[in-house]
Amino acid sequence: MTFPDGFEEKYRALLGNEADAFFASFAQPAQSGFRVSPLRPPLAMNENGPAIPWSPTGEYGKVDGNGIDHVSGYVYSQEPSAQFVAAVCAATPGQRVLDLCAAPGGKTTQLAGQLQGAGLLVANEINAGRAKILASNLERFGVQNAVVTNNAPAELAAQLPESFDLILVDAPCSGEGMFRKDPDAMQYWSPDLVAQCATRQREIVTEAVKMLRPGGTLVYSTCTFAPEEDEQLAFWAAQTLPLTLQPIVKVGGIQDGRAAFAGGDEAVLATARLWPHALAGEGHFVAKFIKDGDAPAQSGKRLAASKLTAPQQQDLRAGLTALTDATWPQSRLVLRRDQLFAMPEATPQLAGLHVVRPGLHLGTFKIHRFEPSHSLATALSPASFHQVIEVTEADYARYRHGETLTVPTSGRGWVLLTHQGKGFALGKQVDHVIKNAYPKGLRV
Numbered sequence: 264m265t266f267p268d269g270f271e272e273k274y275r276a277l278l279g280n281e282a283d284a285f286f287a288s289f290a291q292p293a294q295s296g297f298r299v300s301p302l303r304p305p306l307a308m309n310e311n312g313p314a315i316p317w318s319p320t321g322e323y324g325k326v327d328g329n330g331i332d333h334v335s336g337y338v339y340s341q342e343p344s345a346q347f348v349a350a351v352c353a354a355t356p357g358q359r360v361l362d363l364c365a366a367p368g369g370k371t372t373q374l375a376g377q378l379q380g381a382g383l384l385v386a387n388e389i390n391a392g393r394a395k396i397l398a399s400n401l402e403r404f405g406v407q408n409a410v411v412t413n414n415a416p417a418e419l420a421a422q423l424p425e426s427f428d429l430i431l432v433d434a435p436c437s438g439e440g441m442f443r444k445d446p447d448a449m450q451y452w453s454p455d456l457v458a459q460c461a462t463r464q465r466e467i468v469t470e471a472v473k474m475l476r477p478g479g480t481l482v483y484s485t486c487t488f489a490p491e492e493d494e495q496l497a498f499w500a501a502q503t504l505p506l507t508l509q510p511i512v513k514v515g516g517i518q519d520g521r522a523a524f525a526g527g528d529e530a531v532l533a534t535a536r537l538w539p540h541a542l543a544g545e546g547h548f549v550a551k552f553i554k555d556g557d558a559p560a561q562s563g564k565r566l567a568a569s570k571l572t573a574p575q576q577q578d579l580r581a582g583l584t585a586l587t588d589a590t591w592p593q594s595r596l597v598l599r600r601d602q603l604f605a606m607p608e609a610t611p612q613l614a615g616l617h618v619v620r621p622g623l624h625l626g627t628f629k630i631h632r633f634e635p636s637h638s639l640a641t642a643l644s645p646a647s648f649h650q651v652i653e654v655t656e657a658d659y660a661r662y663r664h665g666e667t668l669t670v671p672t673s674g675r676g677w678v679l680l681t682h683q684g685k686g687f688a689l690g691k692q693v694d695h696v697i698k699n700a701y702p703k704g705l706r707v
């Protein structure tokens with residue numbers, strides 16, 4: 264592997280005797296992993312591998328992106344070291360959690376699993392295109408209590424002061440820890456890039472702290488080795504902001520942060536380093552802080568529910584009760600043009616923010632009818648649907664391609680389609696035919 268100018272010299276100087284092992288690790292294959300969703304019932308998995316020591320739901324191995332386990336949100340593909348970040352967060356049901364740099368959603372879906380549907384998860388992504396991918400991954404994973412926003416950290420901070428118990432800043436970084444997985448990323452590396460990232464990270468963490476309640480937890484992570492973005496950022500934050508570093512429990516070869524990388528400050532020993540030459544995973548850094556003081560999270564003004572007209576209520580009842588036993592209280596229904604969502608409990612007012620998804624997408628009001636959303640296929644358990652049709656491997660592939668299906672039993676109306684007992688799509692049955700309702704953007 265040929266490194267960019269300045270990279271090898273920098274790490275030989277920083278790592279001394281350890282440098283040979285560090286550089287030798289780049290000749291080894293990148294590690295792959297996935298997580299099994301705790302939001303799903305335990306079902307037989309097609310994907311299985313050795314456990315990842317620091318990730319309670321993580322396993323080593325590759326997932327088939329077109330396989331039913333992935334498509335139905337039973338598994339999420341995620342690099343092993345990256346799984347340590349949300350493990351450090353350890354969100355508990357009922358908390359108000361913000362994932363500030365969230366796309367494509369690896370850590371957000373892990374946080375959602377920890378929340379078990381209880382509490383508020385705000386998943387923010389500054390890049391509009393990536394925010395859509397984030398929303399789509401949350402949909403596939405069946406997350407019901409997430410709001411997806413597309414804002415700069417300062418815009419969110421202006422609206423949501425001291426509003427969260429837990430904030431994750433999985434910062435945009437120089438990405439050195441991913442060079443083995445994605446060698447093309449090396450072309451963007453330079454000492455200047457590292458310096459620019461470090462400046463931007465300080466700005467992001469400064470805004471994040473404003474949104475954290477006193478006594479709340481901030482977890483900061485990168486996938487780079489650069490001390491400027493890691494220990495030095497942690498040292499700066501603990502010196503400058505009302506934050507105190509917290510020790511992180513390290514297992515499976517995870518090491519302490521390096522005091523020598525932050526001018527000898529021993530407080531950064533509390534942070535965690537995942538080095539590819541010391542464990543089976545890519546390069547990562549994690550720091551955990553508590554904000555000084557103690558106060559409950561501000562809930563501020565709540566997002567008001569939408570008032571549905573009498574015909575809309577009727578169409579909604581007819582559309583949903585024909586499909587599922589699941590219900591949502593009127594107080595959580597939010598209408599955006601013709602799209603209906605169920606917002607999480609305690610969703611704050613989001614005026615002025617760019618909201619991609621104010622909660623679970625329930626469906627669309629059409630003329631005189633309510634069309635249920637694809638989101639329901641992965642958000643609800645198959646047991647809550649009135650009509651479930653199990654399809655073969657070949658029909659599963661055909662439906663995902665956009666084709667209609669022919670089934671042995673005649674029927675009429677919306678049905679859940681499952682494969683191996685896992686819900687992956689809704690379809691509209693007319694006699695023996697299932698008309699295709701698979702979202703165009705997901706077809707393969």
Ligand SMILES: C[S@@+](CC[C@H](N)C(=O)[O-])C[C@H]1O[C@@H](n2cnc3c(N)ncnc32)[C@H](O)[C@@H]1O
Pocket residue numbers: 363364365366367368369370371388389390393415416433434435436463467
């Ligand atoms: C390391 S990635 C996040 C990965 C994600 N947490 C996951 O686990 O899938 C960092 C994200 O920060 C976003 N970002 C870039 N500049 C930013 C800024 N100034 N403020 C906040 N986020 C930013 C990027 O678009 C990117 O999606």
